[in-house]
Structures are given as structure tokens and as C-alpha cells.
Amino acid sequence: SQQGEEDPQALSIQEGENATMNCSYKTSINNLQWYRQNSGRGLVHLILIRSNEREKHSGRLRVTLDTSKKSSSLLITASRAADTASYFCATDGGGNEKLTFGTGTRLTIIP
Amino acid sequence: KAGVTQTPRYLIKTRGQQVTLSCSPISGHRSVSWYQQTPGQGLQFLFEYFSETQRNKGNFPGRFSGRQFSNSRSEMNVSTLELGDSALYLCASSVRPAGGTDTQYFGPGTRLTVL
Numbered sequence: 001s002q003q004g005e006e007d008p009q010a011l012s013i014q015e016g017e018n019a020t021m022n023c024s025y026k027t028s029i030n031n032l033q034w035y036r037q038n039s040g041r042g043l044v045h046l047i048l049i050r051s052n053e054r055e056k057h058s059g060r061l062r063v064t065l066d067t068s069k070k071s072s073s074l075l076i077t078a079s080r081a082a083d084t085a086s087y088f089c090a091t092d093g094g095g096n097e098k099l100t101f102g103t104g105t106r107l108t109i110i111p
Numbered sequence: 112k113a114g115v116t117q118t119p120r121y122l123i124k125t126r127g128q129q130v131t132l133s134c135s136p137i138s139g140h141r142s143v144s145w146y147q148q149t150p151g152q153g154l155q156f157l158f159e160y161f162s163e164t165q166r167n168k169g170n171f172p173g174r175f176s177g178r179q180f181s182n183s184r185s186e187m188n189v190s191t192l193e194l195g196d197s198a199l200y201l202c203a204s205s206v207r208p209a210g211g212t213d214t215q216y217f218g219p220g221t222r223l224t225v226l
Contacts, residue, residue: 031212042201042217098167098209101154
């Protein structure tokens with residue numbers, strides 16, 4: 001079963017716009033990570049945020065974490081065509097020492 | 112440094128057969144985790160091996176098994192294949208056990224089709 005639900009399930013935006021996707025999870029966590037997956041391929045790690053952090057930046061990525069609401073968001077600024085991919089949040093903790101992935105958001109950047 | 116490699120990349124089997132998939136982690140990584148990805152169920156954790164020991168296991172039937180060798184390479188085996196086993200099987204490696212702050216590095220996956 002999946003720990004996280006992501007929303008929206010699919011998102012299409014124009015190149016240059018910002019993209020925001022959200023992740024909600026059910027149990028307490030140690031860390032939350034975001035991954036990107038290009039069509040039918042392996043996952044690429046984007047960023048990790050610890051449970052005691054509220055916000056983290058990496059290049060054009062900004063991640064926020066609200067443990068009281070059990071939710072996180074990933075913001076990609078100034079989107080590019082190469083950002084077209086599926087994005088997954090993954091959590092660990094809650095007694096499970098493994099990564100549990102969300103359902104994913106399919107992001108399409110329109111040139 | 113070479114990334115995580117998985118072989119074969121594509122596989123077609125028929126129901127009732129068995130299959131073995133292989134994963135070579137990044138050099139120096141001792142943890143290997145396996146995941147199944149399907150359109151309906153998403154990404155689901157199968158098991159994790161660390162230093163040749165199974166450290167964690169997901170909710171899959173006993174037909175799914177795995178092992179890890181002393182060089183950290185891992186194999187997973189699925190016996191008595193069912194149509195529902197058609198999926199992308201991903202492995203990921205990390206230096207330390209999964210579930211901490213170590214990044215997991217994923218391989219490209221093995222696409223298994225069961226006819």
C-alpha cells in the first residue's frame with residue numbers, strides 16, 4: 001500500500017511557468033524525499049527534507065514540509081521541457097525502515 | 112563511477128514460468144532494495160538486502176524472493192509467474208541501509224511482461 005498521495009495526478013503547464021505538486025502522507029516520518037522518473041525509466045533523487053526542516057532549496061526546486069498536516073509540496077520554478085516527467089514523494093519512518101512512495105504527479109511542460 | 116545496472120532490461124515470459132532478475136549496485140554500496148512498479152499499484156517495496164541479509168520485506172507472496180551476494184550484487188526471483196506480475200522492476204542501492212538520509216540510486220529497471 002502507498003503511504004503518500006500526490007496531487008494533482010497530472011499537471012500541464014507552459015514552459016517558463018512554475019509547477020507545484022503536493023504530497024500527503026499518513027504516518028510520522030523521519031525524512032521525505034522527492035524523485036523524478038522519466039517515462040518508464042529509473043528514478044532520480046531530487047531532494048531530501050528532514051522532519052525537523054520546514055523548507056529546502058536546490059537550484060530551481062523548493063520543497064516545503066508541514067509535519068502537522070502531514071504534507072509536502074515541491075515547487076519547480078521556470079519550468080523547462082526537460083522537466084517533463086513523473087514526480088514522486090517518498091517517506092521513511094513510522095516504524096518502517098524503508099521508502100514508501102506516493103502515487104506520483106505526471107508533469108508535462110508545453111514548449 | 113558506474114551507476115546501478117540491471118539485467119536484463121526487457122523480458123517476456125509465460126504464465127507458470129519463473130524468472131531471475133539481476134542488479135549490480137554502485138561500487139561501495141551495500142544496500143540493495145527492490146521495487147515493483149505497475150500502473151495500478153504504483154511503486155511498491157519488495158525487499159531490501161544489506162550485507163547479504165534481508166533487512167526488510169514488503170507485502171508480496173512467497174513467490175517473490177531475493178538474495179544478495181558478497182560483492183553486494185543482488186538477484187530477485189519470481190516463481191510461477193502470473194499475468195499480474197507484469198511490471199517494471201526497479202532496484203536501488205545506497206551506502207547505508209535504506210530509510211535514513213542516504214540517497215537511493217535507482218537502476219533503469221527490468222520490464223517484465225508475462226503472457
